[in-house]
Amino acid sequence: MRNAVIAQSGGPTVAINASLAGVLKYNKENAIFSKIYGSLNGITGILEDRFIDLSKKLEESDNFIEKLKLTPAMYLGSCRYKMPLPEDKPEVYEKIFAFFKEYEIDAFFYIGGNDSMDTVDRLSKYAKSINSDVRVIGIPKTIDNDLVHIDHTPGxxxxxxxxxxxxxxxxxxxxxxxxxxxxxxxxxxxxxxxxxxxxxxxxxxxxxxxxxxxxxxxxxxxxxxxxxxxxxxxxxxxxxxxxxxxxxxxxxxxxxxxxxxxxxxxxxxxxxxxxxxxxxxxxxxxxxxxxxxxxxxxxxATHLASLTDLEESVKLGETAAGLAAKGETGLMATITRTSDEPYETVYGGHPVCEIANGVKAVPREWINERGNDLTKEMVTYLKPLIKGEPKLSFKDGMPEYLDVTHLIEQ
Missing domain, CATH: 3.40.50.460 (Phosphofructokinase domain)
Known part of the structure; x- marks a missing residue:
């Protein structure tokens, strides 16, 4: 493969940058892509030619990936852009794929929730319709935990x-x-x-x-x-x-x-x-x-982050990069629980067309009959997800995060 581009979208979480770090980590260890670009403010950064070279960030700092894991919100910024259908606005798709061609992009990763997975679905289908080899992979995130076909979502x-x-x-x-x-x-x-x-x-x-x-x-x-x-x-x-x-x-x-x-x-x-x-x-x-x-x-609130959440988010980023490396497209990286005690999971991918626009509700049987409390099954499900505390770096009493001047001074 040649290059890749990654973007973040929707509401931020403590762990979304950890998934970005996971993609960079996988590439650093496996040399899949020559360069990885970061689109600023979601898919709109591609449409408006606003992006940064993440590969250079790694060259400039030995601990960039580690600091990225512990930086809250979105290092690349977000957007609330509703991706139109190709038949309604073909020029949007033409511009995105022209960007892919110009920068020799072989894979596009989109980290986000339900609406972002809809964008992944539409772009992957469009790529297929024009016989493009660009791989489009979704990486899940949302504090709402409402994505289907995944045990729980990063954040x-x-x-x-x-x-x-x-x-x-x-x-x-x-x-x-x-x-x-x-x-x-x-x-x-x-x-x-x-x-x-x-x-x-x-x-x-x-x-x-x-x-x-x-x-x-x-x-x-x-x-x-x-x-x-x-x-x-x-x-x-x-x-x-x-x-x-x-x-x-x-x-x-x-x-x-x-x-x-x-x-x-x-x-x-x-x-x-x-x-x-x-x-x-x-x-x-x-x-x-x-x-x-x-x-x-x-x-x-990174100061109260779950170490389990951050580690799983990194792993999902690595999984997404691995899927693209295998030539997969139109998938979302997933995590499946195989055991509660001990807590164990496996990682994989699922067709994003079966995820976009779905909502995973709390099972009714995990709520008491009167509807004002929860059952022990809910507690069992939740407990492993909040375990562990990351070690933050502090300076003058305040946590040290990555500089996001590139978002402030656009």
């Missing part, structure tokens, strides 16, 4: 660890006062409640918070929620509730403090489930109530 384990740790710390904060209070923690998850489910890991021998957990997979009944809160407050002073941003009622309407809008991908832009529940409980229960939205902190 989820670290975000899960952050969520659970934050709720345990908030529990300590609430326990100091001798008064009735309710704390609501809103967690990312539009269609799947995996990240909110991870809050169950905050429980230990002395703290049972979160006391109530609500996911999008089960219809949310505000009346039942108030009943649950009142029942708990009769026995204890503090109630901590974990809710997904995408909770909705039995009619499918989102429980939100403001009217929902659609983004360019047709996804609902949610706002205020926690605040809406705060107002409801304050009015119906009458105790001290506050809501907390974790927001982007869930996806950029």
């Amino acid at each position: 989820f384990g670290s975000a899960a660890k952050y969520v659970a740790t934050s709720i345990l710390e908030m529990a300590h904060d609430t326990y100091i006062y001798k008064l009735k209070s309710v704390t609501i923690v809103e967690i990312m998850g539009r269609d799947a409640g995996w990240l909110t489910a991870a809050s169950v890991l905050a429980r230990n021998s002395y703290s049972k918070a979160p006391h109530l957990i609500y996911l999008p997979e089960v219809a949310f009944d505000p009346k039942e929620c108030v009943e649950d809160v009142k029942a708990l407050l009769e026995k204890q002073d503090d109630v901590i509730i974990a809710i997904s941003e995408g909770i909705r009622d039995k009619e499918g309407n989102y429980f939100s403090a403001s009217e929902s809008k659609l983004d360019k991908f047709g996804h609902v832009q949610l706002s205020g489930a926690g605040k809406a529940l705060e107002h409801l409980i304050a009015n119906e229960v009458g105790c001290k109530v506050r809501s907390v939205e974790l927001n982007i902190l869930q996806r950029c």
Whole structure:
């Protein structure tokens, strides 16, 4: 093969750069590509000729790959670009493949979530339609953990660890006062409640918070929620509730403090489930109530990253590079769990056409009958994913990350 180009897209995670590092690591050890370019801001960097030579970065620094593994968010930047169909905008595809030809590209790697895998699918099919030899491989990421045909996605384990740790710390904060209070923690998850489910890991021998957990997979009944809160407050002073941003009622309407809008991908832009529940409980229960939205902190907290998550993300990057080296295309690198105890996995690839636009929901049997808690099966699934702590490098008390001036000064 000659050269390769890699890009990142969608929402960032703590581990997405680790997958980028995995591709670079594989190439460094196996010399598959002469050069690896990095497209800035996703696929738009190719369309606008904005890219960097990652091979030079490796030559300039002996520890570039190691620092990249531990740098949060996206070293190459992201985009929210909806890839059109070839019949709607053929010029987009023509420009991308003209770029591939000019820079002698044999493989394109796209690290991202559901919409990014749709782009991988469309580009690989287009390549086949014009008899192009360019290999197009997807590398998964998303803190939502909602990609199908993969046990879990890179970024989820670290975000899960952050969520659970934050709720345990908030529990300590609430326990100091001798008064009735309710704390609501809103967690990312539009269609799947995996990240909110991870809050169950905050429980230990002395703290049972979160006391109530609500996911999008089960219809949310505000009346039942108030009943649950009142029942708990009769026995204890503090109630901590974990809710997904995408909770909705039995009619499918989102429980939100403001009217929902659609983004360019047709996804609902949610706002205020926690605040809406705060107002409801304050009015119906009458105790001290506050809501907390974790927001982007869930996806950029390298100081609470899971070492397992980072190591698996690197391995998935290596797997993707290996697939391309074998001449494969139209696949997404995957991880399959073969054992819970001991925790064991295998890596491979799956046709991206069977992954794009699918959503992996939390199994209903992993949620209790009333829909306000989780079963032991969920805990068993989650526990291995948050294990281990990476060793960060600090300077003057602050973590040292890679310089991203190339994103700031575009």
